[in-house]
Amino acid sequence: MNYNSTRDSHRTASAAEAIATGISREGGLFVPERFPQLTQERLLQLSKLSYIERAKDILGEYLTDFTEEELYRCVSGAYAGKFDDESVTNLARLGDNAYLLELWHGPTCAFKDMALQLLPHLLTTSAKKVVDGKEIVILVATSGDTGKAALEGFKDIPGTRMLVFYPEQGVSPMQKLQMTTQEGGNVAVCGIRGNFDDAQTAVKRIFTDQALAGRLEQSGRMFSSANSINWGRLAPQIVYYISAYCDLLADEEIALGDPINICVPTGNFGNILAAYYAKRMGLPVAKLICASNENNVLTEFIETGVYNRNRPFHTTISPSMDILISSNLERLLYALADNDDAQVRALMDSLSAEGSYTLPAPMLERLRDEFAAGCCDDGATRAAIRATFDTYSYLCDPHTAVAVKVYQDYAARTGDATKTVIASTANPFKFSHSVLEALGEPAEGLAEFELVERLAACTGCEIPAGLASLKGRVPRFSDVCDREGILDYVVEQLGL
Structure with a gap:
């Protein structure tokens, strides 16, 4: 290879x-x-x-x-021995047709x-x-x-x-x-x-x-x-989508060959690109659902074929998705262009010079065949955190909440009942202030570990050891x- x-x-x-x-x-x-x-x-x-x-x-x-x-x-x-779950990842059911793929059981509590x-x-x-x-x-x-x-x-x-x-x-x-x-x-x-x-x-x-x-x-x-x-960063991410399908198969949640959808909260496009590559390998995937926050450059791109970074930059409660230049999208362009490097160079040159590019019609048609997209603002993200906890007793972070909201909107809009794996990308205790606010709990004026402890107390969820150990640590840098x-x-x- x-x-x-x-x-x-x-x-x-x-x-x-x-x-x-x-x-x-x-x-x-x-x-x-x-x-x-x-x-x-x-x-x-x-x-x-x-x-x-x-x-x-x-x-x-x-x-x-x-x-x-x-x-x-x-x-x-x-x-x-590096992850707090022996199975490395975990699938949590969210309603009849959705499963949260927990990718944050490692030492830093994030899917990375x-x-x-x-x-x-x-x-x-x-x-x-x-x-x-x-x-x-x-x-x-x-x-x-x-x-x-x-x-x-x-x-x-x-x-x-x-x-x-x-x-x-x-x-x-x-x-x-x-x-x-x-x-x-x-x-x-x-x-x-x-x-x-x-x-x-x-x-x-x-x-x-x-x-x-x-x-x-x-x-x-x-x-x-x-x-x-x-x-070397991207290839390991392909594995967990294939593994999630295998877990659904082993748990008899699906039958061999049944298609699934995959919904991913997306900033730099690497995580959802890995799901696309898994599909290219033959994983039975029906639709890839790209979920964005208020920085919705990818939503617009998938819906219109126009990638335009010339827009206001929003600082949101899902900061890891606050991105307007999605580097890994270049790899998808290469695939959509049937490996035509000249076409990719032209698009990337346009992005560098003008801040935007427009897909040719054949590439846009292929893009829409593979992907759906949606976005939500901070208010909808907070509402999704609250509703998910109230309905399912499941606490999710603001990035995962974006994906949950976008998936629910997609399902309601299309009527698509295909079983869907939603990438859960971070432990909620990394974003205690935002999660507490979403739950209607007081958060203003509290120090970071006061927030963490209050979140644990009001939800009954356990503080991850990797975060708890930071209490009292003095910054080196x-x-x-x-x-x-x-x-x-x-x-x-x-x-x-």
Whole structure:
């Protein structure tokens, strides 16, 4: 299995090369040259396996330059004993036709752990194959959860260095505390005066800075990414959608071959793209439902074919989705264009120059065949949190609540009764203030851990150990820079 760049189909890389470099040098993203296929017989076999065994089996199709021993060591190292649920993920029923796929049982209480506990193992194994001896410098732009999950995954991993950038005013207090108190001698964290798109644009620009890459090369180092632009971040996410189907099959909630829908709260488009790739592999998926908050650039895109980032940016109670430039959408464009890199380049050039692009009619038709979309504002998000708790005694965070609301709207609008898996992406205690307000409980004026304890008291839900342990911790990192200063910060931290 080789990988091609979305902006140059002639540029190929092995799995190890794609993971180690993170992004192609002309700015394109690596995509698999083909999708391995899942037969019904194989899905039945997978339904009898553990999550670790499923992950090893599925990822083995994509990481063909990894030995079986290497792959098993990577997967076991990521998931064995690292999650508070032995099954790694969990499915919770929500009414007759919906199931919440809980992806937040890892050490940082967010779905990013599903990939970022595995990526350090994949990256270090890849580096030994293709760039042995170089230190890997990992740059991360985060809207909240990726930063902490990456920091936790890579802390004190030999041969790596990590620099994380987050919007100083654009994450929850708990997310900020998780990042700024991070342990590890090889990590640094910096807030930026701007939003996630500013951080992501600056980091991607650094990746394609050839002069800086040369200076880094001379120092025996190279850049890589832990964002979902890295194939090693995205591939593990395919696994949990296939695994969810297998769990429904094993629990006799569906019959072999029955289609399901998948609804995902979406910002950078990586999580729902993984579901799309699972469908490309043959997973019986009827509709992919893209759920957005008030930053509804993706909803408009799926409905009209126009992607336009020239719009007001909203800071919402679902901050990890406060994104107007969805990087992984480029991979979907490549698929919709039948791997026509010239068409992808034209669209991305238009986005860079004009801030927008319009899909050709054939691509829009294919997009609408695969995807539905919806969005909701903070008021509807709060109402969904309250209604879900009152009706089902289930407490969900503001991102999951967006997906619940959008799914319910979709089902009411279409009458589609297909059983649907909704990605539940974070533990609600990461957003205690917003969740308490949604439940009608007083929250103003309380310190972060007073909020956490009140939420536990009024709901009967348990505070996750990974969050409870942060109480009283003093931040290690307090650096803040303007978005224009990110490059200078990187150069200074690396002594270049």
